Amino acid sequence: MQIERSATQFDTDELVINMGPQHPSTHGVLRLVLRLDGERVVDADVVIGYLHRGIEKLSENRDWTQIVLLTDRMDYVAAATNNLGYCETVEKLLQLEVPRRARYIRTILSELQRLASHLVWLGTHAMDIGAVTVFLYCLRERELILDLFEEYCGARLTYNSMRVGGLPIDLPPGWDRKVREICDIVDAKVVEYEQLLTQNRIWLERTREVGVISGVEAVAMGFCGPPLRASGVARDVRKDEPYAAYAEFAFDIPIGARGDTYDRYLVRLEEIRQSTRIVRQALDGLPEGPVLGKVPRLIKPPAGETYHAIEAPKGELGFFIVSDGKSISPYRFRVRPPSFCNLQVLPRLVRGHLVADVVALIGTIDIVLGEVDR
Amino acid sequence: MIDTVIVTLVQIAVLLVGLLAAVAYLVLLERKVQAWVQVRLGPMRVGYHGILQPVADILKLVIKEDITPARADKWIYTLSPIIVLVPALIVFAVIPFGTSVTLLGVTIPLYISDLNVGLLYITAVASLGVYGLILGGWSSNSKYPLLASLRASAQLISYEVAVTMTLVSMILMAGTLSMVGIVEAQRAFQLPFSGRTGLWFIFAQPVAFFIYFVGGLAETNRAPFDLPEAEQELVGGFHTEYSGMRFALFFLAEYANMIVISAVATTLFLGGWLRPFPNVAWLGFLDWVPGWAWFIVKTFAFLWVFLWVRATLPRYRYDQLMRLGWKFLIPLAIANVMVTAALVVLL
Amino acid sequence: MDQPAAPKPPSAPSPPAEPAGAPPAPTAAPAPAPATAAAAPSTPVAADAAPTPRPAPARPPAARPEAKAGAARPEPKAPPPPPGPPDPPPPADVAAPSFITALQAAFPGVGTVTYWVGDWTVIVPADRLIEVGRWLRDTSETAFDYCADLTAVDWPMRAPERFDLVYCLYSVPHRFRLRLKVRLADQAEAPSVTGLWPAANWFEREVFDMFGIRFTGHPDLRRILMPEEWQGHPQRKDYPLEGPGELLLEDPQEWLKLRNAAREADFD
16 A cells, blocks of 8 residues: 555545455355445445356256255255255145155154254354354254264255155164154253353344344345244244144244344244254154155146245245146246345345444354355 | 673573473464364374474474565565564563572573563563554555454554553552562562461452453453454454465464463462462472472463363454443453552551 | 257257256257257247257156167157146135135236135236235235245247246235236336335346346346346246357356456455
């Protein structure tokens, strides 16, 4: 910087800072262009598309069973949930009945994914705010869950664990006992995380009153999932439009009061506890029977379209699938990713906050770029 | 006269070597302690359980390519790490590790110099380090380091006020600015309502200790006050553009500052080279441990708490950090000085 | 099949595109599998030679030679491309829910109601969309305050109204779901619903990016998933799966230079 530019240096013009796409805390390839006035953010422009792989167009050239593989790669932190959403949508198009045992196991897998996803969220969020140790602790528990999945379907990240009409394989022996043990461990560890963070004065100062959004505005702007519930709106697809076996279990939906980052944190922690509750109920009531329903050898839903949504850990994951009745591929495959919808609220949340809060807010929305970009 | 020069030179040599080795191994210790807290092991491969890791690190930093940004101010860019490191090292000239030791018939005092204004010297020299920080960020000619160095300098200056106030209370307690004098004052301290002598000042001045500890964390840019170098936000802070040996100097300077803060805290609050409970007679059997060993153990304990805090606590945001320094610590420190002054007069 | 044989690569004996997902042979024409009766009369670029993109058709069912052991089978006919969504009316034994009857009462004769596997859809003309949307959002019996999804479907055979804009609405207080469909011609512009549901902002950007449908009144209509200087709209049926082909892959270095020149970030 030469001396003769000092006049412009002390100008009160806005500073434009670019965060990403390679940045330690943007959780993937996300680019934020921030306009700062000193330390305050005046505006933020979110640039996505760095991980766009064209899953929607690819699906128009794959048959209905192969698309399960593609759905794994969207929200790769919680892959079985994407599988479930897709399979349920196709089953809705086919008006197919899924055996009860398969529905129970799907619920268990889905809730285990919610645990895994929230653990990653908690670890990365805490790490962004500075509490590095929580990240390692959460990943330690997530390893246990990934081991469970590896035992069930052979993969740790992209499971391909469901099929249209049920599941490809039944549970291995002894798996349910391991799941129970892991639920106990996770419940005990959540107490530890709370001790580290919930009453920690620094955590409270970093997350209270940061990114406040009211319930009405949240609904209008398209928030879904835990951020919406933290703003006081009692909306959860598992309760509103039950799918899989959720109608048969008793569980609560945590609702926040203020809609700030601290409430989003509390809501997700409570969801972890409720997930273990659901898994235990499912294991207790697991019926016998087949795990795959009567599926035609070649899946060809009759011509028509449908939209079906499930509650992924990040929010409402919706699939809009159009079948033309004759082809072995869908005519149009559209995913409505929760992270995409939540991310568009980020500029509104970030306005007026400091640069340090931007990182906290990206973390609190809980995005996975695979889902945002597809 | 020649032997005092030789003795001094030997002292300086031993101190520098020991200090640099201590700084290097402190880096390893931090990685190990953080790892153990985080349910993992830390460096394990280089040497037995990673004991040679600092050697590998220094070697790596020395052989790295020396990059200077195209439009950086070359002289200041090179000088800044030096300006940060040198004050951290020369502070040790007045820190007493013990009384003295006799080797080969020569009595060697375990401090390089007993300046009668030792504490003032420490405060003055330590503040010089801030210049290096600011100049480093500015001379990199890049947005992120500039922002970070501005933040860092504001943080350091604010917390220096609180820390210096604390030192004033200690001066009131001890009645002298000399570091050796302060330790002696702790040994000779008359407990008010009993006849015994000898008390670590941490028990007499717990508030001052607390302020000093928090201020020390902020002075060294350690968590929870490490925003200037938080990778998650500003990539590398003021040393983003530095690499190789220059970066190594910044790095060493940070850890050397930690040792400075710990050593000064040990001298002022934890009794320097005094054994625990110097006022309790039946614990006299502890005297077989030499004073400098006590000093090192206490400094080490202090450093351990530094590392522990880093592994546990989240990070303060910048405005919260400034608010804590100005609106909480400084009034508390001033109040502490006034109460101390009153008590010293009355008792 | 009365196709021009030229665009059709050798298919059944060694089908270039296996359903297992292997990419088609690079020397073959960009589009996989037999071309359909697709040289769609509505699209002006249709039955041209190699460089222009060709329709990505549906795959014939049993294209694998090993499917039937050894028997020589006549080449299967590809199914003709679908003319449009069936949009069936509700069957007589399904009672219309309250929001449908209220909508029909408030806007008599405006929309067509369809029903399929439990989903209710109303097809409205584009010029009534904002009005109907506003009514649905503001009336307390319907209260569709949540725009769950906004997407488009390309039916090139249904020219001129080629696109189907689909609005998936949800009512948080009542838990109703409703889809609104708007049929749109190729260069037509749709009204933007971001004034009604701000959630539609990025959805509309994605529809513009993927389909090329412009929205009047959108605050910031630009590409979202593809790079900003991208040409073409990938999700259209006449856009090939592999991308625009040799036009862009001619010299990737040139393309990179062009892009980076436009995007010089100010890092002083």
